Amino acid sequence: MTLGDKAYMYKKSKLSWNCRCILCMIPSFIGILIFFFVPYIRVLYFSLINNQFKKNFVGLSNYITTVQNEYFRLAMKNSLLLIVICVPLLMIFSLLISLFIANIFRKRTFIRTSFVLPMVIPTASIVLVWKMIFPEISTVIPIYLLFIWKNVGICVILMTAAFLSIDKCVFEAAKLDGASDFALHTRITIPGIFPTLLFCNMLSIVNTFKIYKESYLLYGTNYPPNHSYTLQYYMNNHFLKLDYQKLSTSAVLTSLLVFVIVVVGLKIQRRYSW
Amino acid sequence: MKKIGICLISLCGLAFIIPVVATVALSFMNDGKLSLTGYNSLLFDCFPFYTMFWNSIFYTVVITIGQLIIAVLFAFGFSQTKYKHNRIVFMGYIMLMMMPLQVTLLPNYIGLRDMGLLNTYSGIILPLIFSPFGVVVMIQYMKGIDYCTIEAARLESSSAIRIIISIVLPQLKVCIFAVGLFVYAECWNMLEQPMLFVKEEKYRTLSTFIASADKYTGDIMLPASVFFIIPVVILYLYFNEHLEKGLSLGDFS
Numbered sequence: 133m134t135l136g137d138k139a140y141m142y143k144k145s146k147l148s149w150n151c152r153c154i155l156c157m158i159p160s161f162i163g164i165l166i167f168f169f170v171p172y173i174r175v176l177y178f179s180l181i182n183n184q185f186k187k188n189f190v191g192l193s194n195y196i197t198t199v200q201n202e203y204f205r206l207a208m209k210n211s212l213l214l215i216v217i218c219v220p221l222l223m224i225f226s227l228l229i230s231l232f233i234a235n236i237f238r239k240r241t242f243i244r245t246s247f248v249l250p251m252v253i254p255t256a257s258i259v260l261v262w263k264m265i266f267p268e269i270s271t272v273i274p275i276y277l278l279f280i281w282k283n284v285g286i287c288v289i290l291m292t293a294a295f296l297s298i299d300k301c302v303f304e305a306a307k308l309d310g311a312s313d314f315a316l317h318t319r320i321t322i323p324g325i326f327p328t329l330l331f332c333n334m335l336s337i338v339n340t341f342k343i344y345k346e347s348y349l350l351y352g353t354n355y356p357p358n359h360s361y362t363l364q365y366y367m368n369n370h371f372l373k374l375d376y377q378k379l380s381t382s383a384v385l386t387s388l389l390v391f392v393i394v395v396v397g398l399k400i401q402r403r404y405s406w
Numbered sequence: 407m408k409k410i411g412i413c414l415i416s417l418c419g420l421a422f423i424i425p426v427v428a429t430v431a432l433s434f435m436n437d438g439k440l441s442l443t444g445y446n447s448l449l450f451d452c453f454p455f456y457t458m459f460w461n462s463i464f465y466t467v468v469i470t471i472g473q474l475i476i477a478v479l480f481a482f483g484f485s486q487t488k489y490k491h492n493r494i495v496f497m498g499y500i501m502l503m504m505m506p507l508q509v510t511l512l513p514n515y516i517g518l519r520d521m522g523l524l525n526t527y528s529g530i531i532l533p534l535i536f537s538p539f540g541v542v543v544m545i546q547y548m549k550g551i552d553y554c555t556i557e558a559a560r561l562e563s564s565s566a567i568r569i570i571i572s573i574v575l576p577q578l579k580v581c582i583f584a585v586g587l588f589v590y591a592e593c594w595n596m597l598e599q600p601m602l603f604v605k606e607e608k609y610r611t612l613s614t615f616i617a618s619a620d621k622y623t624g625d626i627m628l629p630a631s632v633f634f635i636i637p638v639v640i641l642y643l644y645f646n647e648h649l650e651k652g653l654s655l656g657d658f659s
Contacts, residue, residue: 149486152566156483160476163536166521168502171513232415236408246419248646249426252591252638256616257631258425261432265425281422286653293650334504341506345597349617367508371515371602379512387509394504398497 172387178380194381204382206358207366210272214279214340214362222280222336223329226287231317233288234295244288251285259349272359278346283339287332294328295321327401334397338390344368426635433628448626448633454607455615455630462612463637464527466593469534473589474582477540482570485548486556496545499538507598518603529603534593540585546654547581584652587645591638 147155182190198204233244255278266274302320311319322329347360348368356365363386370379436443448455484492502510514533515524523529551574559573575582600611612634616627 147564149560149564149566152564153483153486156479156566156570157487160480160536160541163476163532164502164538167514167517167533167536168510171515171517174516175513229415229418232411236412243416243419245646246423248649249639249642250422252587252642253426254591254595254613254634254638256595256597256613257634258429259616260627260631261425261428264428264432281425284422289649289653293654296650297654338504338506341508344508345595348597363508367511368598371511383509383512387505390505390509391501394501398500 175380175383178376179384181377183377194377195385198378198381198385201378203361204363204366206361207363210359210361211340211363214276214343215337218276218279218340219333219336222283222287223333225280226284226332227291227329229284230288230291230295231321234292247288248285250281251283251289255282255346256349259346262350274350275343275347275360278350279340279343282346283336287336290328290332290335291325294325298324326404330397330401330404334394337393341386341390429628429631429635433632436625444625444629448629452626455612455626455633457608458610458612458615459633461608461610462594462634465530465596465611466590468531469593470586470590472531472535473537473540474586476535477544477585478570478575478578478582480541481544481548482566482574484545485553496542499542499545503538503542511598511602514599515602525604525606525609527609530599530609534596534599539592540589543585543588543653544578544581547578547652550654551577580648581652583645583648587641587649588653590641594634594638 179194180189180191182188182193229247233247262274262278266277268274298320302324303316306316306320341363344362344365347356347362347365351357351360355361355369363382367379367382367386370382433444434440434442484496510533518524518529518533523532555573555577556569559569563569595613596611597613597617600609600614601617604610612630616630616634
């Protein structure tokens with residue numbers, strides 16, 4: 133408590149204010165504990181035993197079999213390809229769009245709607261048309277385009293918000309010094325919204341893991357062509373068989389991957405933010 | 407240069423909206439002619455559609471309201487307490503928010519199975535109510551609100567709930583709209599939870615109806631898709647102007 137706080141005479145009550153605030157936080161904590169945290173510990177445990185009934189502790193052998201599994205490798209490869217190809221494309225595309233919308237178009241235009249709307253449109257409802265537009269399913273392009281179509285919205289919103297929060301005086305000052313439009317963006321805009329760019333990057337990488345739903349709807353089967361067999365297919369197929377060991381092993385592996393991505397992202401963000 | 411840019415962006419925008427427009431347009435077509443047979447057979451011959459439509463509405467409304475309540479409460483408590491470990495808790499929530507569904511699905515499933523909540527409405531609702539997205543966004547947004555009014559209110563009342571309702575909520579309006587819209591869209595779009603957590607058709611949602619297209623005849627799918635789009639588009643048109651202000655999510659540093 134600072135001196136300033138003590139100067140107030142807060143309304144007296146049996147429960148201290150701190151207790152009340154903690155009580156407010158309790159519901160969320162309990163929910164997270166029951167539905168996410170405790171079960172996750174059990175998933176960790178499942179990934180270390182040989183099967184549901186014998187419950188012998190087998191160490192890392194589940195992990196080794198999973199990593200050696202040919203389908204897991206295929207799934208991993210496809211998921212990583214999606215990250216390496218689509219995320220940079222998505223970032224550049226949404227950065228351009230949000231800069232254009234913020235600078236040239238006025239705030240609420242048809243253009244903005246058409247980029248942001250796909251974010252809320254349920255994928256299930258447009259896959260039929262998507263199938264008509266891209267009848268060829270022997271390539272992976274429809275999925276990639278669907279991913280970009282779906283994810284541009286959130287990136288544009290976040291980037292626009294970050295861009296609008298940059299102090300306009302900085303731009304004015306730079307213009308007075310004779311900076312070109314290009315320099316304005318590379319020297320002020322990009323560093324200014326860098327934390328947000330990084331977050332969008334993280335979010336998009338994580339969203340590539342979520343593309344399963346779109347891909348499942350598009351192919352309508354749990355066994356898609358090889359090029360689209362991503363990590364989620366691997367996991368969902370095991371989910372349908374309720375093969376807990378394989379399932380929990382790949383869940384743990386995926387969560388580790390996401391964990392690393394998020395930790396690295398947040399570390400960089402802290403280091404390079406203004 | 408500028409004009410070329412405007413043209414290009416407008417073209418892209420058009421291309422982005424085409425799938426939606428095409429869905430709506432094609433739903434009125436049958437064999438290349440304008441007709442309403444699709445709507446006819448959907449609305450009058452296909453009864454599972456109604457159950458699933460109302461299920462979808464029910465789930466999304468309950469989840470959205472629930473998640474907003476939990477998130478506001480938590481974010482308020484979080485912003486008022488100053489513990490050393492607050493940042494770690496926040497990081498935990500961000501981490502959980504970023505976890506893909508396939509990671510959280512299995513823990514959810516195990517939790518629900520142990521509590522006997524599979525094949526119930528609450529089995530789908532409860533895990534989603536506690537999903538951390540709303541909490542993270544609210545905490546971020548609360549960093550920017552005016553705390554003097556809260557301090558002032560504490561001189562008058564010691565009830566946290568009353569302070570939240572009369573002081574905090576009005577300041578959070580924009581954020582609530584944005585989070586609400588986002589959560590609503592996510593839940594409306596959910597597919598895995600109803601597919602895996604419930605077996606009976608009476609608990610399922612419109613998304614599973616459309617995903618199991620091969621069970622039904624082809625021409626009712628596009629009209630069903632249109633009904634699937636309408637509620638989110640209406641909400642979007644009402645609340646979209648709050649999105650930028652409400653989701654100030656980018657910078658955690």
